[in-house]
Amino acid sequence: MRNIPFGKPIIGDEEKKAVLAVLEGPVLVHGPKAKGFEAGFAAFVKAPFAVSVSSCTAGLHLAYFSKGIGAGDEVIVPAQTHTATAHVVEFCGAKPVFVDAERESGNIDIDQIESAITPRTRAISVVHYLGMPVDMERVNTIARKRGLYVVEDCALAMGTYFKGIHAGLWGDCGAFSFYPAKHMTTAEGGMVITKHKHIAEGIALEKAFGVDRQAAERKVPGMYDVVALGFNYRMNELEAALGIEQLKRMNGFLKKRKENHEALSKGLRNITEIGLFKSSHGDFQSSYYCFSFLLKGSLASKRIEIIERLKSKGIGTSVYYPQAVPHFTYYRDKYGYKDNSFPAAALISHTSIALPVGPHLNTEDMTYIIDELKNCIHDLKECTAK
Numbered sequence: 590m591r592n593i594p595f596g597k598p599i600i601g602d603e604e605k606k607a608v609l610a611v612l613e614g615p616v617l618v619h620g621p622k623a624k625g626f627e628a629g630f631a632a633f634v635k636a637p638f639a640v641s642v643s644s645c646t647a648g649l650h651l652a653y654f655s656k657g658i659g660a661g662d663e664v665i666v667p668a669q670t671h672t673a674t675a676h677v678v679e680f681c682g683a684k685p686v687f688v689d690a691e692r693e694s695g696n697i698d699i700d701q702i703e704s705a706i707t708p709r710t711r712a713i714s715v716v717h718y719l720g721m722p723v724d725m726e727r728v729n730t731i732a733r734k735r736g737l738y739v740v741e742d743c744a745l746a747m748g749t750y751f752k753g754i755h756a757g758l759w760g761d762c763g764a765f766s767f768y769p770a771k772h773m774t775t776a777e778g779g780m781v782i783t784k785h786k787h788i789a790e791g792i793a794l795e796k797a798f799g800v801d802r803q804a805a806e807r808k809v810p811g812m813y814d815v816v817a818l819g820f821n822y823r824m825n826e827l828e829a830a831l832g833i834e835q836l837k838r839m840n841g842f843l844k845k846r847k848e849n850h851e852a853l854s855k856g857l858r859n860i861t862e863i864g865l866f867k868s869s870h871g872d873f874q875s876s877y878y879c880f881s882f883l884l885k886g887s888l889a890s891k892r893i894e895i896i897e898r899l900k901s902k903g904i905g906t907s908v909y910y911p912q913a914v915p916h917f918t919y920y921r922d923k924y925g926y927k928d929n930s931f932p933a934a935a936l937i938s939h940t941s942i943a944l945p946v947g948p949h950l951n952t953e954d955m956t957y958i959i960d961e962l963k964n965c966i967h968d969l970k971e972c973t974a975k
């Protein structure tokens with residue numbers, strides 16, 4: 590039996606050496622590693638500005654905070670996303686106004702954005718669901734017409750391109766995650782990219798207490814001024830050292846993900862009991878975070894059984910996401926959302942299974958997954974036919 594975890598970071602000797610080297614030195618925060626990682630990341634995605642932060646969630650929070658979004662404001666948020674996309678709006682005291690997904694991609698249904706906009710709306714947020722890019726041209730057209738700020742949750746979008754431009758550069762800013770299960774890791778960590786100097790400067794200030802000079806920039810040690818309200822959302826030097834090494838592996842990681850994803854697409858294409866999401870095409874280039882599919886008909890109620898059966902065969906799976914965000918208890922209790930709201934997001938949440946395609950796996954692992962999933966579907970069909 591194979592052992593196929595859903596996600597597994599690839600940490601080599603280079604990463605270990607880089608982290609140890611930081612520990613040997615005097616600088617653990619605010620040092621050259623964070624600056625180097627920012628420069629490397631900016632070059633990788635071709636961003637004018639990149640600011641390292643302690644997580645994607647911190648980056649998204651700063652994106653709204655630095656814009657001054659707060660109480661009385663509303664932000665358009667996709668219903669089908671990680672809860673962080675919505676939580677950061679709540680952190681600011683603003684209200685997330687959820688918009689359903691489109692079934693074909695899992696991305697925000699752009700056709701439903703305009704009717705969710707009110708005079709209080711300040712921003713539109715999107716998530717590139719599982720790495721498939723949102724049509725940012727259409728989102729920006731709506732945003733421009735209404736004078737709205739655009740924030741991209743790029744947590745799963747390293748290697749995502751729309752019309753040849755990397756995710757995060759279409760909106761006003763975009764935030765990435767380096768949590769262990771993502772495309773590359775710094776253990777915890779994030780990066781905000783933007784085309785706008787003032788946004789980069791605002792976020793850099795507010796991620797470190799609103800202090801005007803970092804330690805190395807102080808002429809007289811210990812002397813600084815506080816010019817804004819700010820958080821402690823910095824990335825430390827150990828994380829940044831990891832990031833610099835992981836970046837060197839990124840092209841290889843992306844290539845492997847694509848190969849694995851294509852193997853699953855080919856192997857699972859003709860199974861009538863499962864529904865697939867749109868795959869990469871033309872202007873829409875995915876980062877291939879995972880291979881998610883929908884169970885149809887009588888199989889839809891058998892999801893737990895399938896997940897457990899795959900687990901017994903050594904195959905790790907995940908679900909993106911277990912509920913549409915407005916259906917989680919916190920949002921339901923606060924805003925009164927009902928089960929029948931956001932039907933596409935609910936369908937995806939309740940009937941999808943995500944299979945792994947990460948660089949820790951090879952095409953033989955994919956063949957094994959295909960065979961085991963087919964066996965499982967075959968057996969369950971026999972059972973329901975009886």
Ligand SMILES: *Cc1c(COP(=O)(O)O)cnc(C)c1O
Nearest residue numbers: 644645646671673744766767768
């Ligand atoms: C993982 C994830 C986040 C949170 O990232 P952190 O770095 O853990 O804060 C936010 N949004 C999406 C879509 C994610 O997948």
